[in-house]
Amino acid sequence: MAAYYYFDIKLKLRDPDTVVLTPSLFRNCVLDALDSFFCEEKPTMEIVKFCALQQRVIFRVPEELYEMTRISLELIGHYQETPCHFQILQTSKSTLDFEKDIEKNFVGLPNSED
Template identity: 50%
Template sequence: MSGYQYLDVKLKLRDPDSVTLTPVFLCGCIVNSLTNIFGEIGGQTTLEIVKFSSSQKRSIFRVSEEFLERARIAISLIGYYQQVPCHFQVLSTSRKPLDFEDSAEEFIAFN
């Protein structure tokens, strides 16, 4: 059994007020990119949101190690979120769980 990697990902939008940023839409956007680039991604690949902050436009994803390279490629090639031009930036990658900086801004943690 392989381990996991954690990705801290920030979404930069050209027009942030024109989109609905939710964990479901964000994960769906990445899964669509994976499918468009690599075809059927299968059930053995893991991509899940561990933490999400709509105010910071950031998410922490957990992916299986063997899936890390494909996930990073798919994330970096996304150019639109809900038909608004955007850019995804992977701020950091770690084998240990990541967290957002201590902040008063609210976030959602998934267990």
């Protein structure tokens, strides 16, 4: 059975109104970064959850690509030619769900981390 890592990412854009945030464009941005920084050609990357309004994405990659993906996300500086920052909110070997995290914060429960 293949092992995966999950990333919970918030995209912070300098001017959010100038971009179109879709799962496929986000995925291509990350895959292009992996290719550019590590010459890693089109690895498996599955988007698990996506919310354009919150500018958040949860995706998973094979465990062997965890470190390269984390480093690539920290180095990405543009999304559709708009300056940005990919904030890694959480990583985990188990499934993440930002809607559950929002509910926890809403009722004042502490966040748990892996």
